[in-house]
Amino acid sequence: MVYALDPSTKRLGIMGGTFDPIHHGHLVAASEVAHKFGLDQVVFVPTGQPWQKEVEHVTTAEHRYLMSVIATASDERFEVSRVDIDRPGPTFTVDTLRDLRKSLGNDVEFFFITGADALSKILTWRDHEEVVKMAHLVGVTRPGHKLINPGLPASAITLIEIPALAISSTDVRARVALGEPIRYLVPEGVAFHIHKHGLYLDADPSDRGNPQGDM
Numbered sequence: 254m255v256y257a258l259d260p261s262t263k264r265l266g267i268m269g270g271t272f273d274p275i276h277h278g279h280l281v282a283a284s285e286v287a288h289k290f291g292l293d294q295v296v297f298v299p300t301g302q303p304w305q306k307e308v309e310h311v312t313t314a315e316h317r318y319l320m321s322v323i324a325t326a327s328d329e330r331f332e333v334s335r336v337d338i339d340r341p342g343p344t345f346t347v348d349t350l351r352d353l354r355k356s357l358g359n360d361v362e363f364f365f366i367t368g369a370d371a372l373s374k375i376l377t378w379r380d381h382e383e384v385v386k387m388a389h390l391v392g393v394t395r396p397g398h399k400l401i402n403p404g405l406p407a408s409a410i411t412l413i414e415i416p417a418l419a420i421s422s423t424d425v426r427a428r429v430a431l432g433e434p435i436r437y438l439v440p441e442g443v444a445f446h447i448h449k450h451g452l453y454l455d456a457d458p459s460d461r462g463n464p465q466g467d468m
Contacts, residue, residue, distance in 0.1 A: 262293040262294050262361060263293060263360065263361060263362060264290060264291060264292045264293050264361070264362045264364065265292065265293065265294055265295075265296065265353075265357070265361050265362065265363055265364065266283060266286055266287055266290070266292045266294065266295035266296070266364045266366055266391075267295075267296055267298060267349070267350070267353065267363055267364065267365050267366065267388065268282075268283050268286075268295055268296070268297045268298065268366040268367070268468075269298045269300065269337075269346060269349060269365065269366070269367050269468070270297075270298075270299065270300065270367060270368070270468030271299065271300050271303055271311060271317065271422070271468065272297065272299045272300075272317050272320065272321050272422070272468070273311055273312045273317055273422050273426070274312075274317070274320050274422055274425055274426075274439055274443055274447060274452070274453075275297070275317075275320050275321050275324045275325075275422075275439070275440075275443060276324075276420050276421075276422060276425055276438055276439045276443070277417055277420055277437070277438060277439065277440065278395075278415065278417040278418040278419070278420040278421070279297075279324075279468070280324060280325070280328070280331075280417075280440075281415055281416075281417035281418075282366065282393040282413075282415045282417070282418060283295045283297070283330075283331060283366065284328075284330075285393075285413065285415055286364065286366050286391050286393065286413065287330055289411075289413065290364055290389075290391075292330075292364060293330075294330055294331075294332060295330055295331050295332075295366070296331075296332045296333065296334050296353075297321050297325055297331065297332070297333045297334070298333075298334045298336060298337050298349055299314065299317045299318050299321050299333070299337065299338060300314075300317075300337050300338075300344040301314050301337040301338045301339070301340055301341075301342075301343075301344045302314075302342065302343045302344055303343070303344055312452060312453075314338040315338075316446070316450060316452060318333065318335060318338055319446060320443045320446050320447075321333045323440065323442035323443055323446060324439070324440045324442065324443050326442075334353075336349060336352050336353060336356075337349055340352070345378070345379040345380075346365065346367075346378055346379075346384050347378070347379050347380040347381075347383050347384050347387075350363060350365065350383075350384060350387040350388055351387075354387060362389075363387055363388035363389070364388060364389045364390075364391055365384070365388040365389070365390050365391065366391045366393060367390075367391075367392065367393070367468050368392065368393060368394065368468035369392030369393060369394035369398065369401075369412055370394070370398075371392075371468060372390060372392035372403065372410070372412075373392070373401055373403045374403070375390070375403050375405070376403060376404065385405060385409050389409065389410070389411065390405070390409060390410040390411070391410075391411050391412075391413065392410065392411070392412045392413070393412075393413050393414075393415045393418060394412065394413070394414060394415065394418060395414070395415065395416070395418040395419045396414045396416055396419070398414075420438050423460050424438075425438055425439060425453070426453040426456035426460070427456055427457070427458040427459075427460060429447060429452070429453035429454065429456060430453055430454060430455065430456040430457070430458050431458050435447070
């Protein structure tokens with residue numbers, strides 16, 4: 254695990270996602286949640302091997318990690334962790350939280366941030382009861398998407414609309430494959446990394462129809 258936690262941190266946002274690629278919507282979401290909950294810091298945690306997605310369709314973890322580092326470098330509130338990337342096997346949220354809790358101790362309050370569509374399936378997550386006990390859950394979504402509590406106590410979950418989440422990783426990948434511009438959709442350094450390494454040139458543009466849930 255690589256990130257620098259300020260010793261004074263008491264309220265930590267944990268933003269889990271594939272980040273394939275990370276874009277401005279992710280950054281705005283993290284900033285909004287940090288403001289709403291008075292978070293001291295937000296750590297972005299790129300998934301290692303997402304259990305919900307076909308591995309062959311996900312960019313390598315190192316590229317996704319590096320793009321996350323590039324995207325968050327200018328905001329002192331943001332850090333990036335390798336905790337999921339360095340753990341072998343499929344990534345499960347409960348393991349992420351267990352590892353961070355073991356590392357940080359019990360004095361830090363956790364707020365787990367992810368897409369509202371992913372959160373709607375929490376009852377299918379491994380050891381979801383433990384996840385709910387370890388962190389307050391924050392589901393972020395684009396305006397116009399119906400926000401639905403998946404059946405958890407109201408005190409355990411918060412759902413927030415984030416206008417910038419109209420941007421999606423799916424659409425960014427499709428635009429790269431079609432030769433369309435991605436400037437202003439992703440941080441400049443991320444766009445440079447994508448073009449330098451030839452990422453997403455073989456993406457399927459037909460997937461761009463669903464802009465929701467691209468964490």
